[in-house]
Amino acid sequence: MNQEIINILQEIRPEFDFSQNINFIEEGMLDSFDVVTLVTTLDEKYSISIDGMDILPENFASINSIVALLIKNGVKS
Amino acid sequence: MNLLFKNKKITGILTILPANEVKFEDEMEHYNFSASKSLKLKMAMGYNTHRIAEKDATISDFCVYGINYLIENGLLKKEEIDALLLITQSPEYFMPPTSNVIQGKLGLKQDMICMDINQGCAGFEIGLYQAFMLLEQPEIKKVVLLNADLLSQKVSKRDRNSNPLIGDGASITIVENSESENTIFANIKMDGSAFDALIIPAGGFKTPSTPETGIMHEDTAGNFRALDNLVMKGDDVFNFVQTEVPPMIEDLLINAKINKDDIDYFMFHQPNKFMLNKLADKLEIPREKMPSNIVENFGNASGVSIPTAITFNLGNRLTKESFLICMAGFGVGLTWASLIMKIDKFNFNQIIYF
Numbered sequence: 292m293n294q295e296i297i298n299i300l301q302e303i304r305p306e307f308d309f310s311q312n313i314n315f316i317e318e319g320m321l322d323s324f325d326v327v328t329l330v331t332t333l334d335e336k337y338s339i340s341i342d343g344m345d346i347l348p349e350n351f352a353s354i355n356s357i358v359a360l361l362i363k364n365g366v367k368s
Numbered sequence: 369m370n371l372l373f374k375n376k377k378i379t380g381i382l383t384i385l386p387a388n389e390v391k392f393e394d395e396m397e398h399y400n401f402s403a404s405k406s407l408k409l410k411m412a413m414g415y416n417t418h419r420i421a422e423k424d425a426t427i428s429d430f431c432v433y434g435i436n437y438l439i440e441n442g443l444l445k446k447e448e449i450d451a452l453l454l455i456t457q458s459p460e461y462f463m464p465p466t467s468n469v470i471q472g473k474l475g476l477k478q479d480m481i482c483m484d485i486n487q488g489c490a491g492f493e494i495g496l497y498q499a500f501m502l503l504e505q506p507e508i509k510k511v512v513l514l515n516a517d518l519l520s521q522k523v524s525k526r527d528r529n530s531n532p533l534i535g536d537g538a539s540i541t542i543v544e545n546s547e548s549e550n551t552i553f554a555n556i557k558m559d560g561s562a563f564d565a566l567i568i569p570a571g572g573f574k575t576p577s578t579p580e581t582g583i584m585h586e587d588t589a590g591n592f593r594a595l596d597n598l599v600m601k602g603d604d605v606f607n608f609v610q611t612e613v614p615p616m617i618e619d620l621l622i623n624a625k626i627n628k629d630d631i632d633y634f635m636f637h638q639p640n641k642f643m644l645n646k647l648a649d650k651l652e653i654p655r656e657k658m659p660s661n662i663v664e665n666f667g668n669a670s671g672v673s674i675p676t677a678i679t680f681n682l683g684n685r686l687t688k689e690s691f692l693i694c695m696a697g698f699g700v701g702l703t704w705a706s707l708i709m710k711i712d713k714f715n716f717n718q719i720i721y722f
Contacts, residue, residue, distance in 0.1 A: 303408070322589055323603050324401075324409050324528075327642055331412040343610030343646035348603075 414641025418667025489699025491671025535667020
């Protein structure tokens, strides 16, 4: 799942390397509109609807946090 | 706060939208985004075209045009209007109330009430609540509720947070007493501690407009706007809506003892498609029951968005059929309000262009 998420992120912001272990939000690699695009893409890919209350910057700060968010919203790890 | 109204009805809605249509693609160059990113955003948020009034137009122009249309088509009589209730954040003057200006332009009787209320995204609900209360007066038989905003004039064209979604327009809703049993369940909440989540910082008495307040500044996200422009803390507003609106609707349904499945349509304020889809999913409401197609076709004209959703999505069906609908408005203030009411065979339900 990690590589799938990295691929999605690379497509949204191709200028950054999302395989790095850094905070995507603090480093300015994802802004709020990127998060909207990411949520829409993840919803479609995994046939889920990420809870609107979970659309908070900290849940998109790293690959691990995104994986945790997906699991919370019903994706099997 | 829960509210309850009895024996009130809407008998018609007319939405008046600008004839001028602006496409998202034509404005992309103003945004500090790559074209591909802008197009992804367009898809996710449902941006497409929005209706923008000419620069010299005012809300009284739209309201007078609409009321005259109703009068000329035999759908409203001047002498029947006992109250003009205007909900707007685009007043023509600080004083007098714009509703008085409209009364004067139309040559309406003096024996009536004109009232302006400063409200936005929940302005349709607040207007209805006020109309229902006015109708408790024995001499008030017909309230003409006007929702009107031309806020595009206050939005920076280089603000990708707000410009793609803003729309202009007005609506006229006729509200009357009903002879049949008709209970309307409603609620409302406010949080003034977040008053600056949606704000036009300059132009009022606190910070009058000056040449300095008109100077554009770039924010951390790459938007350019001045203090004279509308500014929206988009993330905060999104989180507020996702946190507060679902429990508000659940509480309303419990209070009304109405099953979610019995609601024909959830006509909600129309900020963007993404936000509405998330609300529908959270509330476990089929997305087709919660129309989200107003931003993409017309833009978000604040308190006009729900009347636009009703006229655009139900149109002439509403002159022949009845629907149980749940409305919800949420935004500036912060304010959030919702109501459940039966809407039954309107005399008119249409959109015209001005």
